[in-house]
Amino acid sequence: MSVSSAASGAAAPVTGRTSRETHDATVTGKELLRQAVLGRPRLFAAATVLMSMHQFGEALIPVAIGKVVDEAVAGRGDVTDGLGGLLTWIAVLAVLFAVLSNSYRLGARKLAAVAEWSAHDLRMRLTERVLDARGGAEEGRLPGALTSIATSDAQRVGAVATAVAMAFAQITAVLVSAVALLRVSLPLGLLVLVGAPAMLWLTHLLGRPLETRSEAEQEEAAAASGVAADLVAGLRVLKGIGAEQVAVERYRVPSRRALDATVRAARARGAYEGAVLLMTGIFLAVIAVAGGKLALDGDISIGDLTAAIGLAQFLLSPLSVSAWIGAELAAGRASAGRVAQVLSSPELVGTGSAEPTGGPNASIGVELRAVRSGTLDGLDLTVEPGEIVGVVARDPADAAVLLRVLGREIDPDAGTARLGGVLCSDLHPEQVRARVLVAAHDAGLFGGPLLENIENDVGSDHFTGRVLAASAADEVIAGLPAGRATILTERGGNLSGGQRQRVALARALNLDAPVLVLHDPTTAVDSVTEARIAAGIRDLRHGRTTVLVTTSPALLAVTDRVVLLLDGRATAEGRHPDLVRADPDYRSAVLS
Template sequence: MSKADPPGRKVLRRAVREQRRDVALGAVLGMGHQTGEALVPVLIGLAIDEGVVDGDVPGLLLWLGILAAVYVGLSFSFRGSARAGERAALTTAHRLRTEVIGRVLAPEGGAEEGRLPGELATVATEDAKRVGAVMMALIVGIASATGLAVCAVVLLRVSLPLGLLVLVGTPLLLWLVHLLSKPLEARSETEQEQAARASGVAADLVAGLRVLKGIGIGPTAVSRYRRISQESLTATLRAARAEAWQNAVVTILTGAFLAVVALVGGRLAAAGDIGIGELVSSVALALFLIGPLSEFSWVNAELAQGRASAGRIAGVLDAERAVSPVPASARVALPARTDDRPGLPLRVRGLSYGPLRELEFAVAAGETVGVVTTDPADAAALLRCLGRRADPDAGAVELDATALTALELTELRAALLVAEHDADLFEGTLLENVTAAAPAPVSGARAAADPGARVCAVLAASATDEVVRTLPEGTDTAVTARGHSLSGGQRQRVALARALAADAPVLVLHEPTTAVDAVTEVRIAAGIREIRTGRTTVLVTNSPALLGVTDRVVLVDGGRLAASGAHAQLVHECASYRTAVLS
């Protein structure tokens, strides 16, 4: 694709190519419909000439019968064309919707960078729908062009001046309509971007409504949304005004063109160059032209909006990936998991990324290690590298002596689970949220274990059993989207239970107890230690209760490894550790 070729054009071309059968079927049937519509005035003129002027009753009945057959044919053609067009439009919208969602959820990531969740939702819904509408617009455009062509041919047979007028005037009119669609396309793109931005901000405000009220900045947040919403409204009104002006000007141009056609036809009839029936047909054809020409106005508007939406979809689909996928030929498979080896060793070797500088530490299989950082940015950078949401600038993270960059992403994230501090819950029951990532039983003793007992153990380890007892329907209690029906502490415990239920060989937990009280935190720390026995666990936290149950702790200060040892030892011997953990 050349630099001058808009990115959305590739999306439109592929959509048309994939729906070519339905588009072609709809276009052919639409052409049949428009041809029949154009022939109706001709058949009426013939009926008038033979039945009224010549007094031929059988001839009149014959042409009326043909007219009825044409009406039946064009009716069925219209229905078939509309059905094929709708099928193509809906199929295209669905395919693009799944592609956008698939790209957003792709393990490589990157599509969400710089975009709010609400904005991505708008791209996957409204923009996909508008690109789908282009399929119907193409069918209507081809059918309308056919109607104009048939009309021109008929008028050429009736009168050469009339035919030439239509053949010359129609392309000129269409060119003017195309020019008028350019401002609409630009304003439509701005409108869609502003609307998506407003949707994204609204979604974020709703998600953090409780927090915003708690810190007393609700009015400020509402003011911000009001400003962004007003900008979206202004852009929408501008696009609507552009479309209204385009429709108005197209209507004026179309009316003027038809008036000229009717005037020329009337003068020819007055001069005796055409008969009464031909005059009736000419005037009726001039009126018929209103339909195809007005359709072109709609088609141009749909194409303008479709091109803008296709560009936004292309921006998501072609977004640079945060990490590169591993070629199949270069992938290394992890060893099969067994009951004798439930955990895997993890090593950070000379890691440099963001604020991290040549960070190095190792975690043995089955070991529980705490990671304390004096700067939250160090923790965020480490978590991105451990979850392979970003590749380091230098060094590597190794799982079972294999660099993460050599592992297939799905396999990697099944073996090494990074549970973020701000994990979201999903709509469903509490039990469904907890067991969402739970693995199927494997061979051996684990296969004979009671799944219900495992869930109970997870709930107890995360102190979620206390939450269950306070809910009206226990584990069957419905949880709303993103867990907003629960308090912050309840959401955090359910998210921790889900991470523990996944039973990953290596689990990285980031500050899993910040929203619970001290007593519950001590209980959770002991529960994590017990339920993760034999499995590798990394606790990225500054919580003394959690660090107290680790085998050892590493301190990251200034992006580098500053100290390593038992929690109690570091508290007594390392001032920077004491400040980070106890202050």
């Protein structure tokens, strides 16, 4: 657990439950699509009706033009009647254009609102799931992949509402056109009524390969984004060790896979849309030929033929839009499945209903007994209230698992972890993290004023001054041109590695957590500054439970005792000078 993720938990006691008590264990992609469409039923219904009105008006335009032709050109009745009919149908045209233009404007606005709100709701659910104190959503997923799911995938799912509303509108257009054609000619109307559903069914069949390739495209794109975000976050380190080419090679493989998947999806989309356009053209050609023969045989008038051809041309739009609708639904289904996987991720820890002992600021101890988890193999570790204990892990994996157990990011597979005598598994994870702050050595800083990364509502100004001195962050501030008014860029990119580390340490110390776990807080500072920080931590955390997971001799020298971890177990324990003299494994770990 990083400092940034723990800050809010350690700043104040937990008085309620801010996380979801149940996760979306059974959520499916279909449910998400249904919620995207019907999450705001009134708004969606209004948008659908308005877009259907637009298509209704569009379909009647050719009919009205046919009537104008019959009244004004075919010369039915006397001149006066022809002029009156002409004016009447021109007025009808004007009304139709007014209705369809305004209905489209209002309907499109409401559809955009439905899509954006649906995407927003999904983003909030994803954010809530990722930030859930019980964890699990981030397992096996890089931050970039989660970002891609919460942005592009959520947006695609939201766009499904637009596609569904447009589908209803296009169906309205086809039905109105069919009815109009039935009035012109029964054979033409039947041709549309039979042919249009067949066209839609074929469109659905053709869209299945596109859905599969769209899903693969989004998976590979998310993987590439995750690797890219990971590399960008460590760009300065990569440049410092000259590993730029290694980073390029690492990104090349997922990037190439993403490119290949995108090309395959684009080919599938092109083939799909081309096939739909071809079928649509053939279908409309059949309607036009049939209408022309009926006109030549005298079964329909010139105006009716004009209306039939106009309706046939108009049908090109809804049937062509069906290709877009199919593509949007295919992409939406693929994205909904990916979102559902995140929302349905099982929690790593349970909630628990017990109450912790002591107040939120009381000194409390930590106890691990026979803990087996990951690389830990029967670890016993006790930290008494107010004690400063060092932990030296020869294997970095042991340290990583230990930090996750202490912060209750995971529960042990076997054995017990206790906080103040209470089983951590019986406590809500937020209660544990309100008392235990695990500060990772690579904790990121926030962009903005430097002091906003350090100050909080817990410590007083006097205490914050002591924190700045203890962490040597006061030297950082003094060395910056703008001093305390310095504005940090994203992740503190305008500070050196050592400066960022001291500011992050100051933030962790200023929270004054009852139990503070620091992981290698001085790896990027010089030895003189490290000795000052070690003494500062000792003085500031006097009487407060502190665990220093490190191999730094300067930090270990100020601890009350040190525990050595080898092969996931505690193999030695004692004061730092004694272990250096007596234990070769310890001496090798901290002095080599």
